[in-house]
Amino acid sequence: MSYFIPFNDLTIEQLENNLTTAIKDMNDCVSNLAEESTSSWDNIMQPLQHHLLVLNRWWGVTEHLQSVKDSPELRVLHEKFQPQITELYVNLGQNKALYRHVQAIKDNEYSHLSPERQKVIDNELRDFRLSGITLSDAGQQQFKQIQTELSELSTKFEHNVLDATDSYSRYVSLDELAGVPADSLNFYQSLAEAEGKEGYKISLHMPSYLPIMQYADNRALRQELYYAYVTRASELSNDGKFNNASLIQDILRLRNDKAKLLGFTDYAELSLFNKMAESSSQVLEFLYQLANKARPFAENDMLELRKFAKDSDGLDELMAWDIPYYSEKLQQHKYSYSSNELKQYFPLPKVFTGLFALLNELFAISLQVNPEMPVWHPDVTGYSVIQNDNIIGYIYFDLYARSGKQPGAWMNSAADRNFDNGESRLPIAYIVCNFTAPVQDKASLLTFDDVQTLFHEMGHGLHHLLTRINNPAIAGINGVEWDAVELPSQFMEYFAWNYQILQTITEHSQSGAVLPLELFNKVLASRHYQSGLMTLRQLEFAIFDLRLHSEFNPLTDNYLQLLNEVRQQIAVVIPPAYNRFANSFGHIFAGGYAAGYYSYKWAEVLACDVFSIFDGKSGSELRQLGAKYHQEILSQGSLRSMMTNFTAFMGREPELDALLKYSGLN
Ligand SMILES: [Zn+2]
Structure with a gap:
């Protein structure tokens, strides 16, 4: 089989055959494992990883095509296989024979394995523990019941919010x-x-x-x-028909039960178990510290806003429903610039040339168009990623909006780097965006948001492509802690906010001029507008979330009271008493952010801190920093913890100063 997926002539039938075979092989492999008497890497992990890889490849292609080139046939195929794949993964996590094999490898062969394989074994055992398989039969029964109830309650929560919104x-x-x-x-x-x-x-x-x-x-x-x-979704609307209050208490109680069952003190400890942050107290300290720094700026923001409302409309008291209105007006008044004018400076080819030059400076890599990479649409271009005359990976760019393509932007893996188990494959990345397509011979003009998006996704792409890890399960972004995975992407975004770099990626569509400093300063000032207020708002949510999942007792405490307490501590804007924000806080009650909302700010701190070392550097100094960043952070996959990577690069633990500086809070 060729190295690349034959996107240009891949038929639905072939895709279906490949998936059917991959699922069958995977199931056969799992049945064989149950019979296998020797617990060794070669007998257990090697076949398992191989079959998973093939299955993931074809399922990945199916999901990818559905998101970039949807069709009724593809949808039928996806719907047919989705339940089978989900079931397969659930069963794998519950497979006792497999668990016993992995535990036996840990007990016997482990010390003879490479550090990478040791890490894979540790991750497997961690995931088994979190799936409840190590519990007694009664414990497992209870665990399953909690999981089912939690998933029902989250769905109900979401539906209530939606129904209340629709009503x-x-x-x-x-x-x-x-x-x-x-x-x-x-x-x-x-x-x-x-x-x-x-x-x-x-x-x-x-x-x-x-x-x-x-x-x-x-x-x-x-x-x-x-x-x-x-x-x-509260008792104050729809006669309480969609009230989420008791659901919230139930969700919190069940999460707490689940954590205790698995041997954790509380749900926050369970949530942080496989994240970069170490403990709730560490995270809370970080959040409160940041709140203290941001508060004076937020107070200023409010003073300015009150004065503006008074001066412009004689408003004596600024109410909650006045804040967005006057904020918008004040921003217009102070920092207005035309986003259309700004756009003229970002023709896509120029942005690409500048970005590629930056990547060359930082990591000594070059991207070269590779016509041998089959594509799924004429808009798509494949590139080889070259370092020291060697191809180290491949990347696809699918940049323009079109019908049949999902909105948004993302980076995904088309293949993980794999030089273990006798295989040899280089990583392949997809970067998908929804920029405006060029019209006739005029280059597509990017908005400044588009430019940041491109840099952001490129950051994820580099993390995937520049890995030097050989085992695919921990290569690139695989297994990287959830609260640290945005470090490389946000890090790249800061380059798009650097005037030195902006001069290399801008060229006015008519005059050919670079972005004028004066316009850039306006855009930057606008970015920092009300930074204090916005930071405090995020922190209010993050602190509420974390305390709710640690010190809060769902049987005796009231979540609205806790939210009020947090607001009294840090907020400068106290909303009216009837505000029931928590009742529609889907991120933590229906989404994946429970005891994890802090990660938005956390990743920002890491990214800013790392970027601050690069800021203003050029030439050999920049190249050396780039090489060190590549070695200590980008290349490591999830072999080491991100805190280890971070301190190896920075020589210390994360600090807040850079975030404050780049948010205009200094
Ligand atoms: Zn991202």
Whole structure:
């Protein structure tokens, strides 16, 4: 088989055959393991890793194609295989024979294995423990029941939020919408039209809610909408029909039970077990420390806003529903620039040339178009990644929006680096974006957000491609702690905010000029606008989340009381008493962020801290730093902990100063 996936002539039938074979081989492999009498790497891990790799490759291709080139046939295929794959993975985690083999390898062969293979074994055992397999039969029974209940409660939570959001709508006339921009008006009109109604329909969904809060001069309308929004899924709306209050208490109680069953003190300890952060007390200390630093800036932000509202409209008291409105106006007043004007400086080919030059400076790599890499669409280009005349990996760029492609931007693995178990494969990455396609012979112009997105995804791509780890299970981004995985991506983003770099990636579409410093300073000032307030808001959520999953007793304590307490401690804006924000906080009650919301700020601290060392450097100094960063952080996969990587590069543990500086909080 060729090195690359034959995207250009891969048929649905072939994909289906490959998946069927891969699943069968995987199941045969698992049955054989049960019969196997010798517990050794070669007898157990090697065949297991091999079959998983083949299965992941074809399933990865299926998911990839569905997200970039969807079709009814592909959807049928995906729906057919999805349950089988899920079941296969669940069964693998619950496979006692396999668990006993891995434990036996740990007990006997372990000390003779390479450090990489040792790490793979440790990870396997950790995951087995977290899947409940090490519990007694009764314990396992209880564990399964908790898991099922938790998943039902989370779904119910999400549905309540959605139903509560959907239940509200309001039809208004044009004169009630003074101040709202034309594109939003068109949107509201189309919502009404879709129901065969005259006028304008507003709802609580973000694209509908936000423009009212930011732009509507009608204060009473803002107040009404605010109340409806912040009381969603509580006893204060829909006669309590979608009230999430008891669900929240139940979710917290069950999470606590689950953690205790697995031998942890509380749910936060369980959540942090495979993350970079070490303990709740460490995270809380970090969050409160940051809150103390940000608070004076947030107080200033509020003073300025109050004064602005007073001066412009004679407002004596700034209420919660006035804050987004005057914030928007003040920002316009102070930092307005045209994003269309800014866009003229970022023709895509120039941004690419500049980015590639930066990568060459930092990591001595070059990217060369590789016409032998089969593509799934004519817009896609494959590149070889070359270092010291050797190809070390491959990367696909699929940059433009088109129908059949999912929105957003992401980096994904098409193949993991694999030089273990007798295999030899280089890593392959996909970078997918949704930029505006070029029209005729005019280059596509990127927004500044697009540019940051490209740098961000490139950061993930480098983490995947520049690994030197040989075992695929821990190579590149695989197994990297969840709260550290955004370090390399956010690190790259900071280069897009560096004026020195900006001069190399900008070229005005007509004049050919680089981005003027004056315009850049406006954009930067605008980025730092209300940085104190926004930081405190994120910290309020993060502290609430962590304390909720550690010190909080779900049987006796009340979550609203805890949220109030956190607000009293750190917030400069105390919302009205009826605010039930927690009742729709899906990130932690229905999403994957429970005792993990802090990770947004955590990753930012790491990325800023590392970037600050590169800031202002050039030439050989920059190259040396790049090589060290590659060696200590990018190349390591998840062989070592990210804290070890970080301290190896920085010579110390993370500090807040750089984050404060780059957020304008200094
Ligand atoms: Zn990312």
